Amino acid sequence: MKKYEEMSRDELLHLKKELEREYEDAKGLGLKLNMARGLPSAEQLDMEADFFGMLFPDSSFISEAGVDCRNYGELVGISEARRLMAQMMEISPEEVIVFGNSSLNVMYDTVCRSMILGVCGSTPWCKLPKVKFLCPVPGYDRHFAITEQFGIEMINIPMTKDGPDMDMVEEYVNNDSAVKGIWCVPKYSNPQGITYSDETVRRFAALKPAAEDFRIYWDNAYTIHHLYNGKEDVLLEILSECRKAGNEDMVFKFCSTSKVTFPGSGIAALGASKKNLDFVKSVITIQTIGHDKVNQLRHVRYFKDINGMHEHMKKHAEIIRPKFELVVNTLDKELSGLGIGEWTNPNGGYFVSFESMPGCAKDIVALCKEAGVTLTGAGATYPYKKDPKDSNIRIAPTYPKISELSEALKIFVLCVKLSSVKKLLEAV
Amino acid sequence: MKKYEEMSRDELLHLKKELEREYEDAKGLGLKLNMARGLPSAEQLDMEADFFGMLFPDSSFISEAGVDCRNYGELVGISEARRLMAQMMEISPEEVIVFGNSSLNVMYDTVCRSMILGVCGSTPWCKLPKVKFLCPVPGYDRHFAITEQFGIEMINIPMTKDGPDMDMVEEYVNNDSAVKGIWCVPKYSNPQGITYSDETVRRFAALKPAAEDFRIYWDNAYTIHHLYNGKEDVLLEILSECRKAGNEDMVFKFCSTSKVTFPGSGIAALGASKKNLDFVKSVITIQTIGHDKVNQLRHVRYFKDINGMHEHMKKHAEIIRPKFELVVNTLDKELSGLGIGEWTNPNGGYFVSFESMPGCAKDIVALCKEAGVTLTGAGATYPYKKDPKDSNIRIAPTYPKISELSEALKIFVLCVKLSSVKKLLEAV
Numbered sequence: 001m002k003k004y005e006e007m008s009r010d011e012l013l014h015l016k017k018e019l020e021r022e023y024e025d026a027k028g029l030g031l032k033l034n035m036a037r038g039l040p041s042a043e044q045l046d047m048e049a050d051f052f053g054m055l056f057p058d059s060s061f062i063s064e065a066g067v068d069c070r071n072y073g074e075l076v077g078i079s080e081a082r083r084l085m086a087q088m089m090e091i092s093p094e095e096v097i098v099f100g101n102s103s104l105n106v107m108y109d110t111v112c113r114s115m116i117l118g119v120c121g122s123t124p125w126c127k128l129p130k131v132k133f134l135c136p137v138p139g140y141d142r143h144f145a146i147t148e149q150f151g152i153e154m155i156n157i158p159m160t161k162d163g164p165d166m167d168m169v170e171e172y173v174n175n176d177s178a179v180k181g182i183w184c185v186p187k188y189s190n191p192q193g194i195t196y197s198d199e200t201v202r203r204f205a206a207l208k209p210a211a212e213d214f215r216i217y218w219d220n221a222y223t224i225h226h227l228y229n230g231k232e233d234v235l236l237e238i239l240s241e242c243r244k245a246g247n248e249d250m251v252f253k254f255c256s257t258s259k260v261t262f263p264g265s266g267i268a269a270l271g272a273s274k275k276n277l278d279f280v281k282s283v284i285t286i287q288t289i290g291h292d293k294v295n296q297l298r299h300v301r302y303f304k305d306i307n308g309m310h311e312h313m314k315k316h317a318e319i320i321r322p323k324f325e326l327v328v329n330t331l332d333k334e335l336s337g338l339g340i341g342e343w344t345n346p347n348g349g350y351f352v353s354f355e356s357m358p359g360c361a362k363d364i365v366a367l368c369k370e371a372g373v374t375l376t377g378a379g380a381t382y383p384y385k386k387d388p389k390d391s392n393i394r395i396a397p398t399y400p401k402i403s404e405l406s407e408a409l410k411i412f413v414l415c416v417k418l419s420s421v422k423k424l425l426e427a428v
Numbered sequence: 429m430k431k432y433e434e435m436s437r438d439e440l441l442h443l444k445k446e447l448e449r450e451y452e453d454a455k456g457l458g459l460k461l462n463m464a465r466g467l468p469s470a471e472q473l474d475m476e477a478d479f480f481g482m483l484f485p486d487s488s489f490i491s492e493a494g495v496d497c498r499n500y501g502e503l504v505g506i507s508e509a510r511r512l513m514a515q516m517m518e519i520s521p522e523e524v525i526v527f528g529n530s531s532l533n534v535m536y537d538t539v540c541r542s543m544i545l546g547v548c549g550s551t552p553w554c555k556l557p558k559v560k561f562l563c564p565v566p567g568y569d570r571h572f573a574i575t576e577q578f579g580i581e582m583i584n585i586p587m588t589k590d591g592p593d594m595d596m597v598e599e600y601v602n603n604d605s606a607v608k609g610i611w612c613v614p615k616y617s618n619p620q621g622i623t624y625s626d627e628t629v630r631r632f633a634a635l636k637p638a639a640e641d642f643r644i645y646w647d648n649a650y651t652i653h654h655l656y657n658g659k660e661d662v663l664l665e666i667l668s669e670c671r672k673a674g675n676e677d678m679v680f681k682f683c684s685t686s687k688v689t690f691p692g693s694g695i696a697a698l699g700a701s702k703k704n705l706d707f708v709k710s711v712i713t714i715q716t717i718g719h720d721k722v723n724q725l726r727h728v729r730y731f732k733d734i735n736g737m738h739e740h741m742k743k744h745a746e747i748i749r750p751k752f753e754l755v756v757n758t759l760d761k762e763l764s765g766l767g768i769g770e771w772t773n774p775n776g777g778y779f780v781s782f783e784s785m786p787g788c789a790k791d792i793v794a795l796c797k798e799a800g801v802t803l804t805g806a807g808a809t810y811p812y813k814k815d816p817k818d819s820n821i822r823i824a825p826t827y828p829k830i831s832e833l834s835e836a837l838k839i840f841v842l843c844v845k846l847s848s849v850k851k852l853l854e855a856v
Binding site: 037039040045052061068069071073074100101102105108109112115116124126127142145146149150258263265283287288289291292293294295 | 468533544555686714721
């Protein structure tokens with residue numbers, strides 16, 4: 001196949017006509033497909049059919065420490081739930097607080113708390129003239145939305161195959177005391193599926209922040225979410241690395257079972273040093289009396305321990321892996337060698353990241369939309385929804401059925417081709 | 429029985445000796461009883477043995493609008509849960525957002541949001557030199573803890589038998605633009621069990637706040653929590669009264685099923701005008717993707733509608749009412765006519781409020797503690813834990829078994845007598 005950029009104007013015009021015809025046909029199908037968000041499919045959710053009915057009413061609501069999980073209390077979570085989440089987060093149970101159903105909510109509240117009350121006694125951020133966060137890009141739109149809502153200035157940090165550009169991270173963090181945080185999805189990153197290298201993690205752990213209240217916001221959302229394709233990524237554990245570097249207070253770890261059990265009915269957790277957790281506890285004891293302990297108990301009794309979770313995630317992978325393979329194979333087959341896009345081939349997580357020719361992402365997403373295929377909004381993977389090159393598109397293959405995904409991908413590659421041809425014709 | 433204050437010094441000294449002997453005997457029993465918090469008893473929680481197992485896995489997780497409750501989404505709650513909570517709150521479903529397991533958390537977040545982002549576009553409170561809240565006293569300690577954490581100045585407003593002193597409320601709210609809120613438990617108030625009169629509610633609705641971002645924080649925690657003693661209190665619905673007065677944006681209503689189903693696993697709700705809810709939605713859409721919809725579904729399918737809830741609360745009352753009767757009967761029998769205390773006899777809620785002689789509350793709570801009976805800390809019912817008269821004690825009779833409660837009350841009346849005698853002897 002010839003690279004598009006090597007085509008003559010006539011060849012491009014001819015190709016454009018052909019693609020436009022195909023596109024009109026596609027629109028005529030009246031499709032309504034969605035690859036916008038990282039939602040588990042109904043098939044995945046059905047796997048846990050016994051989850052809600054399994055425990056009750058026959059068995060006890062009493063935790064191993066004798067707590068009646070139906071009543072008030074246990075701010076930091078019941079001990080067996082802290083242990084389970086600690087295994088998932090590869091830290092100690094006493095380094096974990098178990099929260100409610102949403103790690104996003106825990107992250108939001110963590111930033112919010114810093115705005116009003118500071119971090120472990122530091123000046124509340126709302127009293128400072130300027131607060132900045134570093135944002136590896138492309139990244140997770142909901143992270144950026146949090147810092148945007150609080151008026152925190154966001155600075156793009158380019159991702160490399162090993163994680164964020166650490167030269168830039170060190171430069172900012174070690175020299176600018178207005179830089180109070182960095183958003184990280186360190187394993188199977190959203191949207192690229194990149195896992196930070198050991199060196200990257202160690203450089204994070206060795207940071208010498210100018211701000212005492214700088215924290216790494218380590219959202220390990222996909223820690224056990226392998227595709228089990230024979231190549232499972234391994235991530236160094238950040239809290240222990242920080243501790244080795246004398247920096248144990250520098251990281252907040254976030255985790256949840258949203259994509260293990262149920263997105264709306266999982267349990268979330270925060271992992272951090274004793275100093276950080278003591279501060280968080282002193283604040284949240286005013287915010288709530290406790291989270292849903294019955295759901296905590298349900299999770300522990302369902303999985304027993306981390307091994308139960310891994311076995312469970314293998315079943316998820318059986319459903320998800322063919323979808324990822326379909327995406328990557330389709331892109332390989334339809335777009336390889338054309339020079340009009342690049343894409344990732346991750347070993348886990350929930351996304352494939354696509355880089356179009358500069359200036360094409362918005363157009364591709366709009367073309368897809370018109371043909372009935374909803375993608376994540378172009379720009380969503382950048383702070384302020386501004387992708388400087390207008391090139392990144394996040395593909396979320398998990399929710400549609402294989403047959404729907406196949407239809408959606410046909411539209412997608414068609415729109416990539418059409419948009420690329422139009423862009424090249426602008427230049428010649 | 430002779431009033432203590434009419435006793436001679438010799439009579440008091442004699443009585444003191446007798447009471448001290450009794451107290452030493454009581455201490456010897458080695459009791460460990462708790463009347464500190466408004467916890468449902470295990471017996472109440474056992475009533476809902478079928479709650480968690482009832483629905484699943486046999487029935488569907490699909491809401492009436494076709495939403496898969498196991499997946500992400502539905503920020504404001506599924507429609508049937510909004511309807512159920514709207515019935516409980518006596519407003520319309522579109523005036524309700526259903527949240528997670530804790531109305532305290534909703535209240536905390538509502539104040540927190542105002543601190544950083546203001547109220548519907550007003551100046552964020554953290555940017556103001558001074559923010560004040562009115563606090564009807566005695567009141568709910570956890571309300572006061574929220575405003576204290578955020579550095580909001582709290583002003584005591586005395587409770588009357590009809591609710592807060594409305595002359596004072598009007599004076600503050602209508603003239604001081606730093607006054608941004610008032611904490612209310614309008615029905616079966618915590619701790620006195622007072623229900624605001626129609627006139628009080630109408631005067632609330634007719635307030636003309638100096639501050640555009642003043643809101644009434646209407647925590648109707650005990651709205652359906654009657655003792656069913658034949659005298660159910662009725663509370664005017666505040667949102668519609670505010671609307672009639674042209675003030676529909678002036679109130680936030682809070683409610684939960686924490687003491688209907690389970691304290692840790694219920695659902696909470698916020699009720700307010702469209703303008704208020706639109707603002708709240710615009711903020712919380714960044715905070716979370718949605719709350720636990722499976723639990724929402726479970727509640728709706730369990731109760732069907734408000735009638736199901738009322739029937740359910742009658743069963744709770746069967747368990748709770750004898751405990752309240754025991755408290756009031758014991759106090760009547762042991763303390764009436766002695767002039768050393770007054771107490772409430774509520775028709776619902778979770779507390780009995782006791783007023784000792786001035787300067788005795790701390791001593792009584794400490795004496796009880798030493799004899800193995802834990803009460804809510806003296807002062808807890810006042811902002812900054814400062815009861816100016818040191819006289820209010822909150823009695824929470826629901827958690828202990830009847831036999832334990834009976835033991836605890838014996839100790840309590842003994843300690844009241846002993847403390848009062850000591851106090852009177854100081855004066856003569």
